[in-house]
Amino acid sequence: MSARLDAVVVVAMPVEAQAFVDAADEVGGSMLAPGGGEHTSLRLGGRRVLLVRAGIGLVNAASAAAVALAAHRTRVLVSGGSAGGLGAGVRVGDVVVGDEHTHSGADARAFGYALGQVPGMPATYPADEELRDRALAAAGTLPAWPVEPGVRVLRGDVVSGDVFVDAERVAGVRAAFPAALATDMESAALAQVAHLFGVPFLSVRGISDLCSPVEAGEFTTHVDDAADRSAAVVRELLRSLPADS
Numbered sequence: 001m002s003a004r005l006d007a008v009v010v011v012a013m014p015v016e017a018q019a020f021v022d023a024a025d026e027v028g029g030s031m032l033a034p035g036g037g038e039h040t041s042l043r044l045g046g047r048r049v050l051l052v053r054a055g056i057g058l059v060n061a062a063s064a065a066a067v068a069l070a071a072h073r074t075r076v077l078v079s080g081g082s083a084g085g086l087g088a089g090v091r092v093g094d095v096v097v098g099d100e101h102t103h104s105g106a107d108a109r110a111f112g113y114a115l116g117q118v119p120g121m122p123a124t125y126p127a128d129e130e131l132r133d134r135a136l137a138a139a140g141t142l143p144a145w146p147v148e149p150g151v152r153v154l155r156g157d158v159v160s161g162d163v164f165v166d167a168e169r170v171a172g173v174r175a176a177f178p179a180a181l182a183t184d185m186e187s188a189a190l191a192q193v194a195h196l197f198g199v200p201f202l203s204v205r206g207i208s209d210l211c212s213p214v215e216a217g218e219f220t221t222h223v224d225d226a227a228d229r230s231a232a233v234v235r236e237l238l239r240s241l242p243a244d245s
Contacts, residue, residue: 004073006047007238009080010054010065011227012186016081017053019227020044023235033071037064044231045239050074054186057162058103061186065193075244076131076202077194079187080234082226083205084165086174087156087181090207095153095229096182097135098203100124101191104161104173104183115176116159118192124157125191128200131237135204138236153233156181158203160188170211182207204237206230 028041038053054064102116114123139153157180187203194201206226
């Protein structure tokens with residue numbers, strides 16, 4: 001096993017990976033890992049980072065994260081990239097720093113489990129509190145964003161599932177998970193893997209769309225901006241970490 005990394009950052013799509021590459025101080029080599037994830041070594045915020053492009057969805061995210069964590073010791077696992085906005089007042093361009101993470105498609109209530117709980121697993125997966133607080137504080141040090149709206153960072157719950165939440169589905173997701181500010185297709189799976197490996201976890205997702213009747217157009221137009229904002233907050237979070245002992 002290699003020397004300990006400061007972070008493994010997992011994203012789904014090439015456009016999200018490119019945002020972290022663009023934000024990096026240094027970019028090393030890339031390789032395909034077992035299972036198909038793409039690994040790229042970075043120095044981001046002065047820290048040693050393995051960027052993992054996993055592909056979209058819960059299984060891709062979980063398998064890619066497990067491969068990375070089995071091969072590398074790391075201080076933190078971060079879910080980066082874009083997400084859809086769910087909560088009232090959330091707007092395109094915001095960044096949501098996750099608090100609790102839940103599987104929106106898991107429903108074993110017939111057997112006494114909570115909605116969103118995978119049988120035998122916790123009902124939700126909390127963010128590491130120190131990482132969450134550091135991310136929120138570090139975001140306040142970011143310079144003004146060059147385009148409107150500026151970076152507004154919110155703390156809130158994130159739900160994840162393998163179904164893209166569009167205008168037809170958003171009301172049901174909001175009703176089932178009223179505390180959720182954002183929805184994506186990876187963070188809860190990554191939080192579950194972090195729980196199993198005993199690694200501190202944080203999700204930092206830029207809002208690309210609002211699960212509205214124009215969600216597809218919003219996503220296409222704003223996914224790169226959302227990924228850029230996620231990468232900027234993660235960079236400043238990593239810069240704020242104390243030196244590894």
